[in-house]
Amino acid sequence: MAKRTVPLVLLLLVVYGVCVPASAQVCRLLGQPALPLLSAQKDINIGAIFSFHRSALLKMHPFTSEPELDIMINKNFNLREFKFAQTLIFAIEEINNNTQLLPGVSLGYKIYDSCSSIALTILSGMALMNGYEETLSDTSCSRPPAVHAIVGESNSSPTIGLASLVGPFSLPVISHFATCACLSNRNIYPSFFRTIPSDYYQSRALAQLVKHFGWTWVGMVRSRSDYGNNGIAAFEEAAKQEGICIEYSEAIFKTDPQDQFLKTVEVIKKGTARVVLAFIALGDFVPLLKVISQHNITGIQWVGSESWITSRTLAETKEYRFLSGAVGFAIANAKLVGMREFLVNVHPDQEPNNELLKEFWETAFQCSFSNSGSGGCTGSERLAELQNEYTDVSELRIANKVYTAVYAIAHTLHNILKDIKSSTKSSKGERPTPQKVLEYIGGVKFTIKTGEEIFFDASGDPVARYDLVNWQPVQDGSLQFKNVGFYDSSLPSEQHLQVSQEHVLWAGDSGQLPVSVCSESCPPGTRKAVQKGRPVCCYDCIPCGEGEISNGTDSSDCFPCDLEYWSNESKDRCVLKVIEFLSYTEIMGMVLCIFSFIGVLLTTIVSFLFYLHKETPIVRANNSELSFLLLFSLTLCFLCSLTFIGQPTEWSCMLRHTAFGITFVLCISCVLGKTIVVLMAFKATLPGSNVMKWFGPLQHVVSLTLIQMIICVLWLTISPPFPYMNLSYYRERIILECNVGSALGFWAVLGYTGLLSILCFVLAFLARKLPDNFNEAKFITFSMLIFCAVWLTFIPAYVSSPGKFTVAVEIFAILASSFGLLFCIFSPKCYIILLKPEKNTKKQMMGKSSPKTL
Template sequence: MHPFTSKPEPTTCISFNLREFKFAQTLIFAIEEINNSTQLLPGVSLGYKIYDSCSSVALTVLSGMALMNGYEETLSDTSCSRPPAVHAIVGESNSSPTIGLASLVGPFSLPVISHFATCACLSNRKMYPSFFRTIPSDYYQSRALAKLVKHFGWTWVGTVRSRSDYGSNGIAAFEESAKEEGICIEYSEAIFKTDPQDQFLKTVEVIKKGTARVVLAFIALGDFVPLLKVISQHNITGIQWVGSESWITSRTLAETKEYSFLSGAVGFAIANAKLMGLREFLVNVHPDQEPNNELLKEFWETTFQCSLSNSGSGGCTGSERIAELQNEYTDVSELRIANKVYTAVYAIAQTLHNILKDIKSSTKSSKGERPTPQKVLEYIGGVKFTVKTGEEIFFDASGNPVARYDLVNWQPVQDGSLQFKNVGFYDSSLPSEQHLQVNQEHILWTGDSGQLPVSVCSETCPPGTRKAVQKGRPVCCYDCIPCGEGEISNGTGKIHAV
């Protein structure tokens, strides 16, 4: 707790995040592509300002204030009376910081479009009137996960979630849907990346002692990594992992051989995409070309383990080549979330294009009229267009896109790492009975087995017996007792004998 008698120490980033830097560079790539277009916003150049929030709510709010007020360190008498410095904000990647940002800028009608904040809570139009996103709401993912678990016949599962808006809301929605599907939760653990080691050890003990063979991890990537490190140290195997979109296509996890116990994991991922020209853009950036890009400098020094400010021993030569690297930044085989950054930028650009087109054709428009954030907010809800990947972009009344997911399965490759194989999909735009499609014969389960794991609290009662729920335990846990004299049960899993 801060005493408020002195200025608090600034929040510092713990480490450099390649995935987040890639998102930032994808935003720049999209803006430069639009600025070079003769079809979209001809004669108009888009600018940008990028802030590093370190996934911190406080720094995200600070960044939002800077974007509204014109990047000033301190507020003046005119700071709140002039228009915001930007027309829209793209971000943040995590739900909790995005909630802070959307709460801050919403009253000023400044649009926020997130590429990765999935909390269903953000669909609340009363609380977040200017929020939009290019990634589906967890309202759909949580229900899709419950249907998936039911599809495989797993009625007894454990859950681990992030202790955040993302994890808590996601698991709450899953538990609600799971109950409707007849699925029971053995335990529900919550963790956060800054938790002491004891908390991670406690969660691992709960998983070890549990009888559920299936564990749903509705957890942010940053929270999952410290837990995985502890699990790998305790040699826990035989768990069938089910993942949320935050980590289920993480190349970093898949290429870490210590986490090979994740082999067989299944989960829903945002549909993949190919962005022509992105790799060339990513590998050809250089600090000399962008001297004001502090993130690029930090990326260069972190990646090549050298110093740009030191010309002697340990200094960067400038001849280092990004193209020779193989990491999450240079890999363009998985652009699921980067593509959502790309479409967010295009949604703003298309909205501005429509506004300027209407201003030009309107007889009521005053000379020199320019778009405002309020105008962008008014128009963006009705924007509808197709990006070069073929994806059609539009928003519903709550600012959400259509919910479409790939069902992915982690399968081993020869070098010991894991690859993501598409084994189905979930599409909320189809009739309800067709929402979930699974190619089960292509799935490889935990332990590299082709045999579907079983996760039930009690086996199905055979004919001649009936279920007797165990006192104080979930309905999925029962004993099978013989039918009484004169009663008959000629099917399996009967509750009553007749």
């Protein structure tokens, strides 16, 4: 059975070869080939894809029958894209007439229409790679490539599709208007180049521009496409670094229903941002502008991307006058000599069978070749008499990028042919290939006749240079583009953006810079506190705390002053803290000085009175030497209080405490001596007793005072008092005080004084029952009681009193105890001397009365 099967198969093959026509054995293209709308076949050809029509309707295939050419072209003809195509042809003809560039080689072109459609762009790209022959033969693979490079497309999304398609085949694509930063990824788009800067730079330039004008609260409208999405994403990243917040971000596309545009307009109307960034393709922007004009929305400061900011169509439409004052970055303008003459010489008669030229003519002159009556095209119309987007050569910003792309390909081809000619290894008849063009174009560097130097970086991008354009009205009611600055990424970072702000006209034809912030700037002395649930640009201004400042606007934090400084009332500057000490010039200091001098005066008066009556019994009976020494010590006590007033210095700090300790011990020693004298006079009654000799007043006063002096010397030697700036007690001021140095020395002086006071009080208390006429023990007891009470009260008051009040308390204790001693001991004697002289007799002094209990 198997043996019979083999001859049967061979027989079938022979029958198939005889019966099937020869034409069926050749590979044939299914469907109809895509043909270029404009073409000229030459030695080396360049492909190009432009959007001659704004949209196309593609029919869905049912896959039940052979597909037909069913593209329904929208008759919305794009004059700007047609101008790009003519610029490409102009550049090619200029190169072909140049004997220095590509001598002996002529360039041709094949230009396709993508109708702004990604699908048609890919279809056109496949046609440019494969050619458009209906059949393939054995020689098809060995023929020269259809094109060596492709120029286009104008929009980012179609260009992404095109670059993805031809990249694996190493066919270079050079775009003149696709700015999406995503196209710089060499891993995904290895054969893509462009003559227009990437949106990576434009987005950062726009963020710097917005920040430059102080706008921190902006709204955004973008195209729902790769161009808009990637551009806004890059802007948001840069805006975040610049401290700019976005209130809303709306996405639209030209094919969206009317409700979507109405929704976007409502968002703009309700928004509080006065600045709106439109990172949007021109075709997507026009439908939105129509709705905005219907709602009469004005007062918006528009910031535009390069896609529409130099659109002559928008500028010349009076309904869009609300765009007056718009600012944005545009590609640097250029002047191409001979360009206008070339453009106005285009005529349908040049290619009578070319429907594209006829459609262009009908659009330019608003006529029709199919209409022979009024409104019909005659062909005698003159483009030179028109003034529209096509004939205007004052704005050749993007057209110049088409021109540059052609020259980049030409210079690359020139370098390849030059190397082939000079190489000994190259075979005869070797021609450039797309792969060679891709290899060489990355290193091409040349200067075009406009003076601009052209080269590509590692990502296939040129140097980013932009003009800052401002829309300003002219007398005919239209708007003109005025350059008010530039952005150049090749300059140092601080010089990237240059703005002539005095030449800018803002929204509403105002010379006043618009304000667009979520919250007003926080003045110096406050800090920003972000409102909960809102962007960081929405904040409240919180005053700085005590001792903190912010010396700039919109400070995010308050900064503490140094220890010796404090914030002023407005919290915007640190000032030296107020230095506090008890001064002679202030009221409290004056009052204490007055009391001190009163004490000295009273003591002096008593001394003078005692001196005048020194021979009287009452003065002599109470040991006049001790009385005068006590009065002298009280004078010193009153005077030593003055050393506590005034700014503390090193000497005053040492003087005040030692003088206080020594004078008070001297004073207490005198009082103690008086008490001992009284006791010894009545207790030491044995004949020949030497008690008074050994316990004489001078001896014990000197010895007791000497002990205090030794304590003070040790104190001053080991750790003396010193002036000290107390920064811890008060935050807002400095207390200048005397630090005691050695706390042990300080409390030793006070303790010794207190010990003598207690001893004196005890002895005086024991002597209270001695005869009244001679005995002054009870007065000493009262004086020491007052003295001890004052100083016992002084200790907690001294510890708890703040600042200069500590010194005041100490002075008060000195004065109060001194006055207590003065009045309690000497006022009774003065009373007798002055008012009861009859009692100032020896008999009265020697008389005894019954003792009284205390």
